[in-house]
Amino acid sequence: MNIALQTQPPALSDYYSETKCIWCDGCGNYGIWTAVKYSLVELNLYPWQVCLCYDVGCNGNGSDKIEGYRFHGLHGRVIPFAAGAKLANMKVPVIAFGGDGATFSEGIGHLIHGVRSNYPITFVLHNNTNFGLTTGQASSLTPQGQAMNTSPNGIPEHTLASMDLVFSLNPTFVARGFSGDIKLMTRILKAAIQHRGFAFVEMLQACPTYNHFATHEYLLDRYFDANADGHDPGNLQQARALATQVQDRIACGILYQRRDAPDFYSRLIPRQGVETTCVEEVRRYDVSEYWKELV
Amino acid sequence: MNIALQTQPPALSDYYSETKCIWCDGCGNYGIWTAVKYSLVELNLYPWQVCLCYDVGCNGNGSDKIEGYRFHGLHGRVIPFAAGAKLANMKVPVIAFGGDGATFSEGIGHLIHGVRSNYPITFVLHNNTNFGLTTGQASSLTPQGQAMNTSPNGIPEHTLASMDLVFSLNPTFVARGFSGDIKLMTRILKAAIQHRGFAFVEMLQACPTYNHFATHEYLLDRYFDANADGHDPGNLQQARALATQVQDRIACGILYQRRDAPDFYSRLIPRQGVETTCVEEVRRYDVSEYWKELV
Amino acid sequence: MPRISLKIVGASGQGINSIGAIIAKGLKRSGYCVFGYREYPSLIKGGHASYQLDVSNERICSTETKVDVLVALNHHGLELNMEELKQGGIVLHVTPGWQFPEHHRKLIAERSLRIIYFPVDDMLNRLGARAILSNVLLTAFVWSMLDQDIDALKSLVGETFAKKKALLELNIRCIDEGYSFVDPEQGAISVALPPPDKGFAGHLLITGSQAMGLGAVHAGVRLYAGYPMTPSSPLLSFIAELENKTHMVVKQAEDEITAAQIVSGAMYMGTRALTATSGVGFDLMSETLSLNAMIENPTVFVLAQRPGPATGLPTWTAQGSLLQAANCSAGEFTRCVISVSNSQDAFDLMPVAFNLAEQYQISVIVLTDKQIAEALYTQHPYDQEKTEIDRGRLVVDPEKLKLLKSSDRFNPHAQGGVSLRWLPGSRAATYCAQGDEHNSIGAVDESSLNTKLQIEKRLRKCHGLKAGLPAPHLSIGGRSVETSDWIDTGDEIELLAIGWGSTGDVFQDVMRSDELRGRKIAYLHFTYLWPLRTQELQRLAKRSKHIVLVEQNYQGQLGMLIRMECGLDIPDKILKYDGRPFFYDELLSSVIERCASTSENEKTSPGLEHAGSPS
Amino acid sequence: MPRISLKIVGASGQGINSIGAIIAKGLKRSGYCVFGYREYPSLIKGGHASYQLDVSNERICSTETKVDVLVALNHHGLELNMEELKQGGIVLHVTPGWQFPEHHRKLIAERSLRIIYFPVDDMLNRLGARAILSNVLLTAFVWSMLDQDIDALKSLVGETFAKKKALLELNIRCIDEGYSFVDPEQGAISVALPPPDKGFAGHLLITGSQAMGLGAVHAGVRLYAGYPMTPSSPLLSFIAELENKTHMVVKQAEDEITAAQIVSGAMYMGTRALTATSGVGFDLMSETLSLNAMIENPTVFVLAQRPGPATGLPTWTAQGSLLQAANCSAGEFTRCVISVSNSQDAFDLMPVAFNLAEQYQISVIVLTDKQIAEALYTQHPYDQEKTEIDRGRLVVDPEKLKLLKSSDRFNPHAQGGVSLRWLPGSRAATYCAQGDEHNSIGAVDESSLNTKLQIEKRLRKCHGLKAGLPAPHLSIGGRSVETSDWIDTGDEIELLAIGWGSTGDVFQDVMRSDELRGRKIAYLHFTYLWPLRTQELQRLAKRSKHIVLVEQNYQGQLGMLIRMECGLDIPDKILKYDGRPFFYDELLSSVIERCASTSENEKTSPGLEHAGSPS
Ligand SMILES: Cc1ncc(C[n+]2csc(CCOP(=O)(O)OP(=O)(O)O)c2C)c(N)n1
Ligand SMILES: Cc1ncc(C[n+]2csc(CCOP(=O)(O)OP(=O)(O)O)c2C)c(N)n1
Ligand code: SF4
Ligand code: SF4
Ligand SMILES: [Mg+2]
Numbered sequence A, B: 001m002n003i004a005l006q007t008q009p010p011a012l013s014d015y016y017s018e019t020k021c022i023w024c025d026g027c028g029n030y031g032i033w034t035a036v037k038y039s040l041v042e043l044n045l046y047p048w049q050v051c052l053c054y055d056v057g058c059n060g061n062g063s064d065k066i067e068g069y070r071f072h073g074l075h076g077r078v079i080p081f082a083a084g085a086k087l088a089n090m091k092v093p094v095i096a097f098g099g100d101g102a103t104f105s106e107g108i109g110h111l112i113h114g115v116r117s118n119y120p121i122t123f124v125l126h127n128n129t130n131f132g133l134t135t136g137q138a139s140s141l142t143p144q145g146q147a148m149n150t151s152p153n154g155i156p157e158h159t160l161a162s163m164d165l166v167f168s169l170n171p172t173f174v175a176r177g178f179s180g181d182i183k184l185m186t187r188i189l190k191a192a193i194q195h196r197g198f199a200f201v202e203m204l205q206a207c208p209t210y211n212h213f214a215t216h217e218y219l220l221d222r223y224f225d226a227n228a229d230g231h232d233p234g235n236l237q238q239a240r241a242l243a244t245q246v247q248d249r250i251a252c253g254i255l256y257q258r259r260d261a262p263d264f265y266s267r268l269i270p271r272q273g274v275e276t277t278c279v280e281e282v283r284r285y286d287v288s289e290y291w292k293e294l295v
Numbered sequence C, D: 001m002p003r004i005s006l007k008i009v010g011a012s013g014q015g016i017n018s019i020g021a022i023i024a025k026g027l028k029r030s031g032y033c034v035f036g037y038r039e040y041p042s043l044i045k046g047g048h049a050s051y052q053l054d055v056s057n058e059r060i061c062s063t064e065t066k067v068d069v070l071v072a073l074n075h076h077g078l079e080l081n082m083e084e085l086k087q088g089g090i091v092l093h094v095t096p097g098w099q100f101p102e103h104h105r106k107l108i109a110e111r112s113l114r115i116i117y118f119p120v121d122d123m124l125n126r127l128g129a130r131a132i133l134s135n136v137l138l139t140a141f142v143w144s145m146l147d148q149d150i151d152a153l154k155s156l157v158g159e160t161f162a163k164k165k166a167l168l169e170l171n172i173r174c175i176d177e178g179y180s181f182v183d184p185e186q187g188a189i190s191v192a193l194p195p196p197d198k199g200f201a202g203h204l205l206i207t208g209s210q211a212m213g214l215g216a217v218h219a220g221v222r223l224y225a226g227y228p229m230t231p232s233s234p235l236l237s238f239i240a241e242l243e244n245k246t247h248m249v250v251k252q253a254e255d256e257i258t259a260a261q262i263v264s265g266a267m268y269m270g271t272r273a274l275t276a277t278s279g280v281g282f283d284l285m286s287e288t289l290s291l292n293a294m295i296e297n298p299t300v301f302v303l304a305q306r307p308g309p310a311t312g313l314p315t316w317t318a319q320g321s322l323l324q325a326a327n328c329s330a331g332e333f334t335r336c337v338i339s340v341s342n343s344q345d346a347f348d349l350m351p352v353a354f355n356l357a358e359q360y361q362i363s364v365i366v367l368t369d370k371q372i373a374e375a376l377y378t379q380h381p382y383d384q385e386k387t388e389i390d391r392g393r394l395v396v397d398p399e400k401l402k403l404l405k406s407s408d409r410f411n412p413h414a415q416g417g418v419s420l421r422w423l424p425g426s427r428a429a430t431y432c433a434q435g436d437e438h439n440s441i442g443a444v445d446e447s448s449l450n451t452k453l454q455i456e457k458r459l460r461k462c463h464g465l466k467a468g469l470p471a472p473h474l475s476i477g478g479r480s481v482e483t484s485d486w487i488d489t490g491d492e493i494e495l496l497a498i499g500w501g502s503t504g505d506v507f508q509d510v511m512r513s514d515e516l517r518g519r520k521i522a523y524l525h526f527t528y529l530w531p532l533r534t535q536e537l538q539r540l541a542k543r544s545k546h547i548v549l550v551e552q553n554y555q556g557q558l559g560m561l562i563r564m565e566c567g568l569d570i571p572d573k574i575l576k577y578d579g580r581p582f583f584y585d586e587l588l589s590s591v592i593e594r595c596a597s598t599s600e601n602e603k604t605s606p607g608l609e610h611a612g613s614p615s
């Protein structure tokens, strides 16, 4: 496509891609993909203004089904790439997407250091509780009893308590959506993109092909909008409890947000007062000042 | 050295190495090293009976200062190597050692999955709150304000709440020692080596060369033996609180132990009832039975 | 060599594979050699996929681009695959009222294609069966076209549903229905197969991954750790499926680094352990490769190739990882790179790899590729007697253990650089498997003299290794010959082709083709790729009118290693790098072209730049 | 070329470096060219370390194994380093009552060594100064031995303590005391230096890491992400120390993978970003290298070499990562490998590397090594005017941006394979930087045709890149010459040496030695290592009586690449792989040996197996 000078505010159609979606019927990725588009449009962002970074997995197969400056990288590595992109140009909103496999196996170090670094990016976890693209292996979030491809007896490891883990990292934004509720996801995504700091957004995602335990119906039955129920995202204790206790009902919405913590970039002393972005600063520099003390 | 048929019970001298220690004066590694030897001797283990796996770092420079079957591997990777060694031969106690840099930066994924897998190994964290061997860079456990090599303004990331993180992983054994108290460390190590499952042992380690905040004196002032104070390692809530709240006093000892959780190996269905080790099982196998259904 | 080909196309997940697998098995049991080839995109459902069976009564292990029968499970197949039909070919489809466009109608006329509409939905309705059974209906009809015995099919299907009686009955009814279908327009149709050779009936139908998995178990592998990555995942899945029978320790690790480290720890402890990965996954393992070199820890890594860089084409094939395997990783050390070629040596080379690893205390990288990993081979049952487990200089005898000194472990003066090895837990002097440069006991020693000695120790192994590796395999006109018989004597060679991996089998089929049978075409196949033994090649080259390199990569990587090793340059190359394997007919015509040009013109063809890529 | 050498030895952390650095700076300011070389073990304190200064009034950039002055800060130095003294050399030590063993007493007599005991503890006591000031006392005495002006030293020390008056005073008193010390037995001692050349006074004393850091800032690098690993860490530290002045974003990442990814993200976004690592750290980055090839993301990686495999010798030097750099990583793609050689091109090549990366949208791997990273060079202030920032086919003009189509980004037909690039946030059509095989807009496309086109696009860049790379640098008898002038004309070349990296400077010193001055020795230095341009070498080789490869690795890796590229085999090799750099005198004698044998015997020397390793 070619861009004409937009005079209209951004519309959903601006994000329309000619490349056809290839997810299985009933896949939760459709819903998440739709909510992402809604949120960008509602935030008044044109495709050329945003940077969308995709991990590898079924979720990452969305990289060419939407407009915007996109990146589809290596399995498990999307967070540091997105962080580097953002730090280079603070003017562009950067949203990273990754699966539960990528995020809690191959790339778990990046998640942990991403949260503790409080990079100013949004991270959207497509949690279908399995490795979808490689045909249904267990992830660290698969329940222990469940037989999967390559674990015919179920996994011998403990299932990771992902939200307890995330809360141990001093997060500044934690939310949970459900692929069956586009409106809720849109609200969450908008807040996440506007958050200054690392926004961790888990999307509970149906995967009818490989996830036969936490199905669309299972999630539909249990999820609820905690904010609608009056949960205050400022309340850390309550947020942690809501996030981790998912046996009966699953609390969704913006579970936690801390607005006073400076993000990574703001904490960089050398960048204090610098108005330009690293991208704008590329030029030849005179460094003779720095070698003076070597003479 | 060459081994004669030992008829005596193991003695400290059996662990004596001709290679000289090279740590700085006052380094906490001396104390940990000594406690390791004590604990092995007190557990009646000869050097040829144990496998000691070292990460890279000042701590890892201990690999050739002790006897035993040892391994000194790659930075950050000691946990999976040790796990593989153990799973291959369940009869040999396997102890892994690593620094805070290795464990919470390069190798944090291995720690997380090591704990959640509940491998039957002991892991000893040499926590000197910095990268010692590479001359004093900040680790994820360095306090935020502290100027270090490569972070002249202090680190812009949050300091990791390491114990909160570990407790989010469903650990089965968590202990903390202090490099200045050999007796305490010895007691902890013995229990850890006897634990069935992943024993996470943090040793608060003085590093007079690069760590000028949590010094030997600082730690000496604050540490105490929580078990002597009556803490029951069976109490998860209290253990987590003791482990994470270290502002004023630092609780040491065996903070948490759960004895009823099966370790990784015990959870492997295919190994149920198998008495031999994988090492003993190496031979040519007739596989014609497995190809029958392919005919 | 008589061969017919049958291709089933449709959406991924529609059941192509199950139709293909059943027909393949049935035909094999009837006495045919079947070669199955799958193409599918890197996504879970939908997308255009295919399963092709090439069938003969002689050994066959290649795929043709042109097919005799096309079975289209959806209309995309009718749109996309019509060009592939041979003269007189048959198209079987299930799309009601499908109108072929003009150019297809022309094609149908020109090639006298027979189009059969198979009314699968009507049949299902009639039988009150669910959509999933359409595959059985189709299979049965194909079976009848092939003039095969209906009972053979029934008993095959019976094996699958042995325990589900109700399901079985419905399946049998579908078979009857499908088998007896006759197209009202075309009448009874039959695809002529050559007379069967009952020798194949007892063969296995096996993928390269299954073969490799069996080989690994056979070789005494007791621990497998892996992280899923196509095309190495089928090996992991197969090993995992067997775990309750083999009693192996199987670990799906959290990443490739972990898998490699777990396996290394297990090998250090003394068992045999295996991991497999692909492309960028191997980049992550290369760190561990370097570690094992330093601690002289025997290890075996399977590297299943797919096209890169990056994620590349996950479900397609390539031979692009040779340079990576031979050169990646920090530091200089001895390693061995070998490549499997088909289901025979995917099995045979597993014990070989472990023996080499233990004999030299090095890492062995076993290359395979998506084509081998997922192709379906008709395989003679394996000879398990020839395997010996050789653990090299491993000391286990208690008396000998007692005599060991720590300094035996990394003694730099050890013969051939290979020092004694003994295992943690052995009642013996202990040592440190030291990742820093070290002396004979494994204590860190950075002195100039020690460094030099130890590096030389580790690199010296390469000489023994290289000297002991088998020569590349030579075949002339499609028959194996003793390489040594041909090196200096015999006729001049018309065309000498050099290849490795999955290319080999296709080239064999090409040499056995009617077109080339009896020609003095030599094919030199390299299984052992690094260190590289070139003496045979160099001498054969002198006796050949024309030399051509056949590889599935862009650069001609084996050619580069050959030149690096002995200076021989092979300017003419048949290179393919579009993710597809070499197809029988296209390789055949590339070879025929060369033969023609060899006769006309003694000059070598142009180099890489203009080398014809056959697709 | 007159040269003297002075070596300070002692335990790591004892202050060797500060003595060395002050004397170096003082001598340079006096008009000498100083080359500083450090050896130290991989541990924090203790262990035997050294700082050697080689000094001349001409350009000098190498270290001798034999020294004129040995300063021993502890008795280990007296035990370990005595053999290194030249005839008439001076030993300065601080160990009271040291008794030399018999063999050393013989040595002292034979070589007429002068031994000076410097009573540092007495002096400290007398001055009431702490032990740390012993370094100042010693420095001052050495300064007096070198017949240098005391005020120059005072002002140097003054700079350090400008803000700490009390400390300064004590320092000055120490200088007076040390400077005026006279050994009661030896009397006043003076080490004869050649007359100074004031041209050096204004030079910088700079390590290769600092040079590279300045070069990076100069080249417009605005983000640095790294993970500490010797010998790449000094670059990270230097960049971090400057951060408040340069206002760069500096991130100490949690591992090498992260550093590589952050840098890649930043480059994708459009700034210039850098990372550096070593050995196994680069194994971890190789995954990202592969990624950047697929998305055609320009990136620069510094790979600082140390001996491997595994942890190897962290604080020692090697040129062992060339094959790794040229071949690691999944998939086939165009990359560029270049190597810095000294503090001059450690600076100059940073903008070059970024320009190449952006011009071809590829990764550039810049090799350095521990020797270059930590050696101290006397460096002419850099010419900053010659640098141009070339961002290749980057589109930034708003009008041009508007005209772009998504399909311009990965247009496979782009000239030379290099398509237009524009940055996220630009008001233009958008695209996907796609890690899967993709079409021109970055949508996944696994079709045969597209795959072929895109691979060809990415590999086609190699031709333009190779054609545009500068020729290797030729010098004859120690003087730079135009390579083209010598290729076909001029005298026959007596000895043609081939080298790269830190070897180059040592070879230059060797060619300028009194022994070889005026001989027809040619040295061809490769800065651009992959793709490899060999035409000059091939033609020079024809005109050379003898060719020798000079490398710091075991295999002769550049030699392997040369053979791979053009078939030329260089059987004679001077290889060193003990972690030490080439020393001036040892390389000199290896070269003299070759020259002698060249005159005697036209046959080439034996190959790798027996190649003399000079230490
Ligand atoms: C380094 C590497 N290892 C493994 C793979 C194979 N791989 C691709 S996606 C995937 C897992 C996907 O699971 P998840 O992240 O949960 O994504 P989903 O498909 O479920 O959306 C794996 C293992 C790869 N591409 N790269
Ligand atoms: C892959 C890799 N990256 C980096 C290094 C360099 N390195 C060695 S030790 C170390 C950090 C050590 O810190 P820690 O683990 O805390 O150990 P300590 O020295 O403090 O005991 C680093 C970064 C390495 N050896 N390998
Ligand atoms: S496998 Fe699961 S996650 Fe992947 S596309 Fe299908 S339903 Fe979606
Ligand atoms: S740097 Fe610190 S940890 Fe390392 S040896 Fe010295 S005191 Fe110990
Ligand atoms: Mg998933």
Ligand SMILES: [Mg+2]
Residues within 6 Å of the ligand: B057, B099, B100, B101, B126, B127, B128, B129, B130, B131, B132, B139
């Ligand atoms: Mg540390």
